[in-house]
Amino acid sequence: MTKTTPPSIIALDGPAASGKSTLGRTLADSLGYLFFDTGIMYRAVTWIALQHDMNLNDEAVITELAQKAQIDIRPPSKSDGRACDVVIGEKDVTWDMRGEDVDANVSVVSAYAGVRQALSEQQRRIGLRGKVVMVGRDIGTVVLPEADLKIYLDASAEERAKRRFDEIIARGEKADYDEILRKVVARDHIDSTRAVAPLRPADDAVIIDSDKMTAEQVVAQVMELCK
Ligand code: DC
Numbered sequence: 290m291t292k293t294t295p296p297s298i299i300a301l302d303g304p305a306a307s308g309k310s311t312l313g314r315t316l317a318d319s320l321g322y323l324f325f326d327t328g329i330m331y332r333a334v335t336w337i338a339l340q341h342d343m344n345l346n347d348e349a350v351i352t353e354l355a356q357k358a359q360i361d362i363r364p365p366s367k368s369d370g371r372a373c374d375v376v377i378g379e380k381d382v383t384w385d386m387r388g389e390d391v392d393a394n395v396s397v398v399s400a401y402a403g404v405r406q407a408l409s410e411q412q413r414r415i416g417l418r419g420k421v422v423m424v425g426r427d428i429g430t431v432v433l434p435e436a437d438l439k440i441y442l443d444a445s446a447e448e449r450a451k452r453r454f455d456e457i458i459a460r461g462e463k464a465d466y467d468e469i470l471r472k473v474v475a476r477d478h479i480d481s482t483r484a485v486a487p488l489r490p491a492d493d494a495v496i497i498d499s500d501k502m503t504a505e506q507v508v509a510q511v512m513e514l515c516k
Contacts, residue, residue, distance in 0.1 A: 295320055295515040296437030297419040300428035303442035304488060305476050306449035308499055308507060309424045312442060314372055315508050317422040320515065325362075325415060327425035327432070329375055330408045331399040332386040333360040337377060338398065345394055352403030392472065396479035399426075405485050426480055429491035440511060441490035444499045446473050 299322070301313050310326055317324035334355045335345075343350055361376040375383045385391070398404055409432050416423050416433045425432065429439035444452075450470035457464035480488040490496050495514060499507050 293516060297421075298416060298433055298436040298438075299422045299515075300433050300436035300439045300491070300494075301422060301424045301442065302426055302429050302440070302488070302490065302494070304426075304444075304446075304449065304480065305473055306453050307442045307444045308452070308504060309442050310372070311504055312440075312507055312511060313422045313424040315504075316511060316515075319512070320420070320422070322420045322422050323415075323418075324372055325412070325421055325423045326372065327408070327412050327423060327428065328395075329362065329373075329386065330360055330412070331395050331404070332391050333375060333377060333382070334358055334404060334408070335391050335395045335398045336382060336386050336388075339390055339394065345397055348401045348403065351398055352401055352407065355398075355401075355404040355407040392476075396476050400479060400483040400485070402485045405431075409486075426488040427486035429494050430489065431486045434491070438514060439491050439494035440514070441494040441496045442499060442507070443490075443496060446470060446477060448500050449473050 299316065301309050303309050313326065314324050316322070334351070337358055338345055338351055338354060343354065345351060359377070363374040363376055365371050366374050366381070371383050373383075374381055375386060409427070412423065412425070412428075412432045415421070416428075423433060429436055429441070447470065450466060450473045453469050453473070454464045454466045477488070497507060497510060
């Protein structure tokens, strides 16, 4: 009997709140691979720019920032749901980067060609080491087109907004479904219509529509593809 090895480089793309991180973490844990959520890097650059009151519409300034920023990703120091620590200048900014102001501005920052080039190069260097599940929007199309397995995880905007809404309510916070839906649709629009590396499935990606699936069913389907 021939023994099969799982794919070494796994690219996992899809729109905001499609469940990529949950799937990617579970997959990486069960294969003993590195989980790398590339959205963190775009969020970190956005967060630094906001902290320093930089003009987010100034592409040259933001590109220079992306080229110079020292974004450190470390093993998780707390078990509060984080996959890793994100550290900038010795400050733990793991949750700051998930704030509303970053959410509202990150699509603008991630549409800049120079920003994408600077961050994609770093992502590619790490990804080529293998044994990695890399999550983002352009991993299968641009960052690691040679990935051994490409998954594009999709779900309707309504379903994704509902999942975000449920997450916030579960944390005991207030949420407005219509507002969340509006933001999801707006981010989809910017991510998929930008000139550089727009959100789209690679030609050889396996597309999974998770609308009527539980998280467990999605994991089971992808684990099957890894065999
Ligand atoms: O996955 P996320 O919501 O943390 O991503 C934040 C933003 O970064 C989102 O607007 C899309 C962008 N992004 C990107 O353009 N390319 C990636 N590889 C990852 C994220």
